[in-house]
Amino acid sequence: MSDERRPVDVERAAIARTLAAADPGAPTLCAGWRVVDLAAHLVLRERRPDLVLRDLLSGAEPGREPHLQRLVADALDPVGYRALAARVATGPPRWSPLRLAESTTNLVELVVHHEDVRRGPRDADGASEPAEPRDDLTPDLLRELWQRVRSTAGLMYRSSGTGVVLVVPGGPRATVRRGADAVAVVGDPVELALHANGRRRAAQVTLEGRPETIDRFLAGLSGDVPGDAGPVAPSGGLAGSAEGLAGSAEGSASRGAEPGRREEQSPERGAPPNLDVW
Template sequence: MPRYARSEREALTELMSTLGPDAPTLDEGWTTRDLAAHLVIRERRPDAAAGIALKPLRNRAERIQREVAALDWAELLDQVRRPPVWSPVSNPLTDELANTMEFFIHHEDVRRAQADWRPRELPVELERTLWRRGRLLARMALRRFPARLLVQAPGHGEVTVGRGGEPLRLAGTPGELVLFLSGRQRATRVECDGPPALVDRLRGSNLGF
């Protein structure tokens, strides 16, 4: 069985090693060093990882993020490359479920922040996995969008989301749709058809979590 969480992790750490700690990413204000620190905290510091989603804990999480980011670059990358087996999100039982989409997105965050990036041709099984995640992501990210929005991944399926109203169509490969729906709209290659005002609103919405 393919281990896409592992292969995306390895590709990301290799790319960050090549680019160095100060390369840009699609995550606003973050360099590769900041992204690496985020990944380390997510897997190794559950006491701080909660601050990613919970505002009352955010100040503490940001302080720990700065402390981890200050580690030696080689050590930081090694911690990303070799997650602890006790981690709730990267142990052998949870790795594929918790990390395939996470590391695919962050790999693309680094790739697509570089001037010469090109879309990758992904393995079919990885596309299928990303579409399974993407359908749920679409329902979560677009449940309140003021349109009847058809999200299509040709060859994989489609899902209708939104609050209803004027029709809108968003189409692309599963990988492009996952990136779009996670807030990376401007760095994706998708088709978006419908009333221009709604298309612009969708492309400019804050869809990240």
């Protein structure tokens, strides 16, 4: 039976289940935030975005935000935490503008924060915990996630200093930032969402392009150092302009690994989601 819910509703139900089963004190991929902090952020963002802005303007370190921590304080016991997770499941209130445009504003947010929980904690070297492969990523969710990521990735990669092409293996590709020299970021839509949203050490992607272009791409991303963005395929991979990469990436992605390329999948995390949805 097909799932007739909106993709954002499917993902909201999934993250709510994960939060309900998680240890609220466990760390996440968001530095300074435990699972309970992240759950509180989702609730505050959807109900009092003005307080999220005040916390941001306060300059407080993650985990010390004044308004967020008031909500966290009510969820430090099991009953309070279950109530907080239940509020995540219900989504924004009817009067909220986020309710009217939830697919546009919330799908990427929910997917990325879901993986923040699933792939934590980070160790002293910043590595993420392997996560079990998901079997609840519907074809509609993957297709809509791809559309949302490709529409915002140009802004996310604005400091890269290179052209950027996103490539789904065996699926679509899109030039999100034009340039004479470009890097192809190859991965499934969830991994591309993570990479574009700064979870570059956790995202399972491959970078393809000229070595010097990849170095410039990594250096341009705030806080990145070479290697932070995942496996790099500088030789035998794709090279050239964004237009050239966009034209050639589809065929190379469907062929699989070639000499000089490294696979993006970590054997610890099992198989990626079924991408036979395009």
